[in-house]
């Protein structure tokens with residue numbers, strides 16, 4: 519199944535995908551996947567050419583990506599006969615599953631973070647000494663800065679909450 523980035527995935531999905539591949543297989547694998555995103559079907563020789571990597575290196579990356587269900591291949595008899603060409607493409611099904619799983623994790627983390635922001639009150643020092651402290655922490659210090667002793671001010675986190683909400687919303691909308 520062809521994996522057409524622009525048609526099936528938002529920029530955000532492609533971004534998630536590439537970051538994930540960087541973590542799983544390294545930056546060189548990202549180069550290979552970027553070519554595959556544009557070309558749909560490519561032989562390993564062309565991949566080596568386009569990425570500027572050695573053929574051996576490209577093949578090692580491809581087998582690693584194959585193992586992780588990120589790419590797939592088909593064999594084609596060479597026109598000159600005698601050997602086979604390996605034509606590589608992205609594994610649409612495997613990628614969709616991978617991106618979905620990853621997004622699930624990201625969404626869970628964002629929802630937890632949102633809950634934390636909604637359920638807590640925060641305080642800051644007017645002189646900008648430390649970061650934010652929660653209500654409990656502030657109370658422990660009689661609402662005074664632990665560094666300079668200034669009276670803490672309440673911190674408005676509504677912008678953070680709004681940002682988190684929007685990010686969650688956009689991830690939920692994305693297929």
Ligand SMILES: [Zn+2]
Nearest residue numbers: 643647663666
């Ligand atoms: Zn202070």
